[in-house]
Amino acid sequence: MTVQGWVYNRTDKGKLVFLLLREGTGFVQCVAFKNDLPAEVFERLLRITQESSIVITGMVRADKRAPGIPGGFEIGVKDAQIIQTANEDYPMALKEHGPDFALDHRHLWMRMPSQWAVLRVRATVISAIREWLDTNGFINMDTPILTPAACEGTTTLFETPYFDEGMAYLSQSGQLYNEADIFAFGKVYSFGPTFRAEKSKTRRHLTEFWMVEPEAAFCDLDALMEIEEQFVTHIVKRVLRDRQAELKSLGRDTTRLEKIEPPFPRISYDDALQMIQQIAAETTDPEKKELLKIEWGMDFGSPHETELTARFEKPVLVYGYPTQVKAFYMEPWPGRPEVCKSVDLLAPEGYGEIIGGSERMSNHELLLQRLHEHKLPEEAFKWYLQLRQYGSVPHSGFGMGVERTVSWVCGIEHIREAIPFPRTIKRVYP
RNA sequence: UCCUCGAUAGCUCAAUAGGCAGAGCGGGCGGCUGUUAACCGCUAGGUUCCAGGUUCGAGUCCUGGUCGAGGAGCCA
Numbered sequence: 369m370t371v372q373g374w375v376y377n378r379t380d381k382g383k384l385v386f387l388l389l390r391e392g393t394g395f396v397q398c399v400a401f402k403n404d405l406p407a408e409v410f411e412r413l414l415r416i417t418q419e420s421s422i423v424i425t426g427m428v429r430a431d432k433r434a435p436g437i438p439g440g441f442e443i444g445v446k447d448a449q450i451i452q453t454a455n456e457d458y459p460m461a462l463k464e465h466g467p468d469f470a471l472d473h474r475h476l477w478m479r480m481p482s483q484w485a486v487l488r489v490r491a492t493v494i495s496a497i498r499e500w501l502d503t504n505g506f507i508n509m510d511t512p513i514l515t516p517a518a519c520e521g522t523t524t525l526f527e528t529p530y531f532d533e534g535m536a537y538l539s540q541s542g543q544l545y546n547e548a549d550i551f552a553f554g555k556v557y558s559f560g561p562t563f564r565a566e567k568s569k570t571r572r573h574l575t576e577f578w579m580v581e582p583e584a585a586f587c588d589l590d591a592l593m594e595i596e597e598q599f600v601t602h603i604v605k606r607v608l609r610d611r612q613a614e615l616k617s618l619g620r621d622t623t624r625l626e627k628i629e630p631p632f633p634r635i636s637y638d639d640a641l642q643m644i645q646q647i648a649a650e651t652t653d654p655e656k657k658e659l660l661k662i663e664w665g666m667d668f669g670s671p672h673e674t675e676l677t678a679r680f681e682k683p684v685l686v687y688g689y690p691t692q693v694k695a696f697y698m699e700p701w702p703g704r705p706e707v708c709k710s711v712d713l714l715a716p717e718g719y720g721e722i723i724g725g726s727e728r729m730s731n732h733e734l735l736l737q738r739l740h741e742h743k744l745p746e747e748a749f750k751w752y753l754q755l756r757q758y759g760s761v762p763h764s765g766f767g768m769g770v771e772r773t774v775s776w777v778c779g780i781e782h783i784r785e786a787i788p789f790p791r792t793i794k795r796v797y798p
Numbered sequence: 799u800c801c802u803c804g805a806u807a808g809c810u811c812a813a814u815a816g817g818c819a820g821a822g823c824g825g826g827c828g829g830c831u832g833u834u835a836a837c838c839g840c841u842a843g844g845u846u847c848c849a850g851g852u853u854c855g856a857g858u859c860c861u862g863g864u865c866g867a868g869g870a871g872c873c874a
Contacts, residue, residue: 381832382829386836465810469809
């Protein structure tokens, strides 16, 4: 058989050369004995540089000693043709790099096994997302990226000149458009890039990230939570089924992922708050105590989510947040207007929020009132308000961050590794 | 925007109390028939982020700046 690929690493033993070849879908070891091939070819393999492109002809055989992803087999080389000899100054050493250097060389860094594995898992996560939605009655209905104004009215937006229409803004959510779509199609999802111009500098933030946003008509908060746990479980199971070798090479403890099964624990904001307050009271570390300080009405920050989810093995659904910390369009809790029918899905192991969702407000007059309370321009939301005048129904939806989900599934430290070319506050290269 | 930390060879890092600029990897040359980031010998490789200051002497101390990282806020 022949293998086409790139030389990831070379080890020579005099009359024997090992080449660890990247061939796109995996890493395979090729072994060349001096006596098995023409002297001139062997001499070239002995001197081949890292990352050179090559076509190898040989025989596959099983060998427990052979490394690779997956390991356990290798190719005995009979002949080889070098396509291009890579320059000898390839900058990526076969070890850890600092983040600045690694990100400056993202175009090469992605060839490394760890990055290759994460991005392969990402592709499977995306495939599983579409698979579950497509087979559960959701239809893909993408939403515009160039938008006239803030969808939720709070987050900082990237802006761009738009002909004679003034400024257009890069989408930070397709949700409002999804809400229009469900009245035509019942259950829909949008899936695309999302842009946030916030100056967030943490391992959980990107300025450009991918979000899937399912939305369903005739769906209340309870039904939404069921959808979320089925959806997340399916994604985890697909990765466990199809990407074992990649997870293993990342050193991921998959027993944690194997426990992901519905139902997920459901906790009200009120109860979660009490748990956090108790944790804060019991902690002796004064710095941690200060970080965990919280009272009713405040949103959970990252330290709160971390402490809370550390006490569960599965993702946790926290519902019923205070209205004042959530977006204007969320349905109020029956009999408790200070609380809304929102739900966040917090991933375990300290990864925190990967899904934010809610039941949407279906009453026209109340929605109009909320718009005014939030000082949003009624004219810009005219179409959105009309949805409540022509056949309004209870409906719900959520947004899931792809990179945060991939980070959790892979067990990696930083979200920037979960997207091929990350965009952060200080980086738009390469 | 705020808080904390960092910047030394291509890369990852070390350098006692302020006293000759170092190692491993990667590159080059040589050796080895089972390497797993191989190993062994030799070799080349430096504006110690920038601008000032203190000092006989600064990678090290002081001032200002640049760039980066982690965290907070905000969020997926």
